[in-house]
Amino acid sequence: MEEKGKLRRREPITDTQLLMTITICIFVGMYALAILIWGGGFKKPQMLFDMLNDNAYLIIISCGLTIVMITGSIDISVGGVTALVAMVGVMILNGNLHLFDGIIAAWGLSESFRIVFALLMSLLIGLAFGFVQGYLIAHLEIQPFIITLAGMFFARGMITIISVDPQKGPQALMDILQKRIEMPWLGSPNKKGVIIPARMEIGVVIALVLVVLVYLLLRKTRLGRSFYAVGGNRQSALMLGINVRHSRFMAHLLCGLLSGIAGFVFMMHTGAGNATNATAAEMNAIASSIIGGTLLTGGVGNVIGTFFGVLTLSTIKSIVTTSGLRDPWWQSITTGAMLCFFILLQSVVLMRKNRGKK
Amino acid sequence: MKDGIVLTMRGICKRFPGVMALDRVDFTLRKGEIHALMGENGAGKSTLIKVLTGVYAKDAGEIHVDGVDEAISIRSPQEAQSYGISTVYQEISLCPNLTVAENMFIGRTEGKTVNWKAMEKRAGELLDSLGIPARPRQQLSSCSLAVQQMVAIARAVDTDCKVLILDEPTSSLDDKEVAMLFRLMRDLKERGVGIIFVTHFLEQVYEVSNRITVLRNGNLVGEFEVDKLPQVQLVAMMIGRELQNLSVIKKESGAASALREVRYEAKQLSSTESRPFDFYIGKGEVNGFTGLLGSGRSESVRAIFGADPVTGGEVTMDGKKIRVAKPLDAMKNGIAYLPEDRKRDGIIAELSVRDNIILALQVLRGMGHPISRAKAEEFADEYIEALGIKTASSDTPIGSLSGGNQQKVILARWLLTHPKYLILDEPTRGIDVGTKTEIQRLVLKLAEEGMSVTFISSEIEEMLRTCSRLIVMRDRNIVGQLTGDELTQSHVMHTIAGGGGDNE
Amino acid sequence: MNKRKSKAIGILKNSQLLVPLIAILLLVVFNLIRDPGFFSVGLTTNNNGDPVLQGNLISILNGASELVILSMGMTLVTAASGGQDISVGALAAIAGSVFVKVLKSGGGISAPVVLGAFLLCCAVAMAFGAFNGSLVALFNIQPMIATLILFTCGRSIAYWINGGATPTVSSPIINAIGSFIPGIPIPTPILIVILMGILFALLFRFTTLSLYIQSVGINQSAARLNGINSVGIKLLSFVILGACCAVAGMIGVSRLGLINHETLLINIEMDAILAVAIGGNNLGGGKFKMIGSVLGAYAIQALTITLYAMKVPSTDVKAYKAVVIVLLVVMGSPVVKEAAGRLGTRLRASRRVGAGKGAA
Secondary structure, eight states, rough: OGGGGGGSSOOOOOOOHHHHHHHHHHHHHHHHHHHHHHHHHHHHHHHHHHHHHHHHHHHHHHHHHHHHTTTTOOOOOOOHHHHHHHHHHHHHHTTTSSHHHHHHHTTOOOOHHHHHHHHHHHHHHHHHHHHHHIIIIIIOOOOOOHHHHHHHHHHHHHHHHHHHHHHOOHHHHHHHOOOEEEEOOOOOOTSSEEEEEEEEEHHEEEEEEEHHHHHOOOOOOOHHHHHHHHHHHHHHHHHOOOOOOHHHHHHHHHHHHHHHHHHHHHHHHHHOOTTTTTTHHHHHHHHHHHHOOOOOSSOOOHHHHHHHHHHHHHHHHHHHTTTTTTTTHHHHHHHHHHHHHHHHHHHHHHHHHHHHHH | OOOOEEEEEEEEEEEEEEEEEEEEEEEEEETTTTEEEEOOOSSSSSHHHHHTTTOOOSSSEEETTTOOOOOOOOOSHHHHTTTEEEEEOOSSOOOOSHHHHHHHHSSSSSSSBBOHHHHHHHHHHHHHHOOOOOOOOOBGGGSOOOHHHHHHHHHHHHHOEEEEEEETTTTTHHHHHHHHHHHHHHHHHHTEEEEEEEEEOOOHHHOOOOOEEETTTTTTEEEEEEEGGOHHHHHHHHOOOOOOOOOOOOOOOOOHHHSOEEEEEEEEEEESSOEEEEEETTTTOOEEESSSSSSSSHHHHHHHHSSSSSEEEEOOOOOOOOSSSSSSHHTTTTTEEOSSSSSIIITTSSBHHHHHHHHHHHHHHOOOOOOOOOHHHHHHHHHHHHHHHSSTTTTSSGSSSSSHHHHHHHHHHHHOOOOOEEESSTTTTOOOHHHHHHHHHHHHHHHHOEEEEEEEEOOOHHHHHHHEEEEETTTTTTHHHEEEOOOHHHHHHHHHOOOSSOOO | OHHHHHHHHHHHHHHHHHHHHHHHHHHHHHHHOOOTTTTTEEEOOOOTOEEEEEHHHHHHHTTTTHHHHHHHHHHHHHHSSSSSSSOHHHHHHHHHHHHHHHHHHSOOOOOOHHHHHHHHHOOOOOOOHHHHHHHHHHOOHHHHHHHHHHHHHHHHHHHHHHOOOOOOOOOOHHHHHHHHOOTSSSSHHHHHHHHHHHHHHHHHHSSHHHHHHHHHOOOHHHHHHHHHHHHHHHHHHHHHHHHHHHHEEEEEEEETTTTOOOTTTTTHHHHHHHHHHHOOOOOTTTOHHHHHHHHHHHHHHHHHHHHHHHHTTTTTHHHHHHHHHHHHHHHHHHHHHHHHHHHHHHHHHHHHHHHHHHHH
């Protein structure tokens, strides 16, 4: 029976905010603990920037995945798309895709225009994947898991079809792409006492901008809110006058687009196209989103949380390495344990919520 | 259209395959009134509402609303909304994960962006003006069901709302919450909104409404002012006398039943859904729980079967103390239960008729002792034959059978376990008259063979024909036990209605 | 006779087996056109001097063994819980590691040691299965999320068990499990699949598991009211899948004679889920046909072998597989089916109208 206590005014904190706050607190606590215990590396801001540099693409993928998961769907093609885009991008840069060589020659464009083409192709490939998968899932109502699994197979297969050998971007162009933003004020002295400025890659800026943009999209736009409604209760969303099919389609389209951008950022970071690029990125992204407080059941989640989810995962890995557990298996075992902890935590939160609903 | 009338429906007909769901029904709603729409299951209440909200297309009739000269045709809920007709359903159709404010405005704002400040301010004002105890930024799932219901109402009336339909809004609320909802309804009435109040709670109707329209079997019984309609008369009109001339079924006398040995007895049995109650049934007795929908009759039998978590009470079977914590316990003690909601709790839709028939017996025999295919075939054929189940073969998925035949399959499932005590909750709902009679006959035959049967039905006629003792429930409490000469329609109705009569 | 034939056709027409059968049939026809000798099976002598069967057909049947076994277990999990286990590959790697660990620990590798190793790896895999299952059944966590944990760390656990090495085992017994038993020309993995098939057949024949799993998957509420312990059934399905993982892991290890935690049965979870889906089983749970999943698994392997035979590099196979998958699921989509049904009705109606006119 409902007791009258249910009518009392609760603090207006939503599940999304609650789960996100937990994640941020755990991240901050963990990082602080790491500084206290191991000091050294963790004290240097560069540690944080290295994490960002290495994980910029993962942040972007996870943003896309968060959107899809909020609508109660899933996309496991994101890693494959990222890898495919990175491969295509590198091939454009080093002139292995002749179509673009032709265009550049015909229009008399400078070599650096290759970067523009690479970016355009990234967006195009991402959108294409998002469009097809979104259509099949939203309009033909096929299981997202199977469709995006096929998407993953297709993307991974295409990588080796278009290029057998690992590709490397030309140095001249990579120098442009891998320009780092130096921040002397956040620098730290090396062994000789020379201040080494903190370095951040352009990809991180792109990732951060995208996090903000996706945050605004989810928070401030009608489309963004409809994602939450669809994920919360699809039937109700329909009754509330929301175009459910369109929302689901758009979520997958956006996720595809973001994977495309992630591929470009990945290419900027590594400068290489390789069949094993971004391996298991989809599962890392799902794990990050979950740790960040996104529920696979839909309707709950936030990209800020996801951002911290990525950082949490990477901090765990750093801590494991620093703490002397140097055996290679500890990283993923601790990651798994952490994941288990977050999943159980969320399950408890969910049960609490459901009890309220009777 | 006359002044003060916001909605008129004339001669509405709606036919479904095999049934006339609505037969020339009229309905009129005036400005600033609360108009109760009443009737038992299958009376046509929800069909009428669905016609009005554009979920169903009507087969005949006219609908007029205030402010439009011609008869209108409503093809979708959205269109109904544009005429100022809003609905709040029993199943709250809001998104639990969004905030209160969002739930009030999502899907009906202009522009591409959301202005949270303005939205929350507007929501706050509306909530305050309606006296709804919720904050705009609160997540909806953190509100009680009553408040969620009210948020849905606030959303509905914020549009230019002339007609507000409340479909069973109180069925899952407690007394305090109901009072809160009524305050809101009266407030809206004062503002000139016409409210259609669909419910089956008599007291609530008398407390809050001005007018009552009663439907029965898809026909209009009449429209009455609340003050001029005594409760007993209302009950009589809702339940009515079955017009079909059913063959008379012979029933044992009350005296015989008093002499029986007790088969099952419960003392202060309670579950999470039911209040503590005492109950017994004798060997070979047929008794029944009666009362209007929501009176607690189903919850009581669910407690007997252990379908809801049992919270207390003592139970004996044939004089021996037993413990029933979950359905399997009850089954092992020879209790069988045919649930009220066949779709949700009864059938395993995609499985064959045969698998559905043997399921309970199979579970009783245990995992390691499967019934052989040949034996299952034999059982299935036997009961398909005995109960006259119309199915292409025993391989047909039960989901493709008609309601009546599905019900017979579930009945067969339990009969196959040869229970000592059989509970039938609304076994005759939504099935044709012929099958109804068959089931009633079967119940009496089983009782003759020594089985105890508890029977629940919305139709009192049916209960009177089969039961030798009736337990009457109102508002989740047992309010009377009727036997022998007391088993007449008027007695039952008086007891249900609570006015006069011989209760307690 | 005639009656049985028409009944068989009727069953096929409405059966969920239609899609996998069509897939296999198309592959067979395609291959026969391409190369009439594609499915010829020959008897050759292997290194040990034993006569063994060889040919594309054998390599399809043999290569699919682990996938078939895993998709059998996956079918049960899918039916009972309405979700999929993505940790089967990792779990197989753990089982394989335990298997090898035991073999390496004692003195020599004798039949009892192998049996003990297998039993222990079975127990470990079933325990992990129970872990997955309890997350799903007790905590109501979606299977995919619950199994993401083991997916993430399972292969590392496998690595840990073997102390960071990829030990090799060589023994005639292991060789017999992974390739051929001397004197029997059929690859042993195929025999193990047949054995597993018989085991499941016996399980379904002598217990009520199938009925219970389907009931829980279709209507949990009704199953409960009929006395079925739905939590236990879900848990059981995960434990059975764990046992399947152990068998698949053992075969995988025995084939190569080594345990490589990184590559052993890598990505097989995706193929296993796919096999269940192609087999016409609803990934949302409920009614299942294990034979469908088995056919689906063979169809996937046949597709792979066909592509290999067409000189498609092994890394490219995925892309073609993706196209086939999409075609199959689009064919099976309820929306597409409904649209096709409507089109069919309209065509029939217009034909009837046409016929009516003709008669008039």
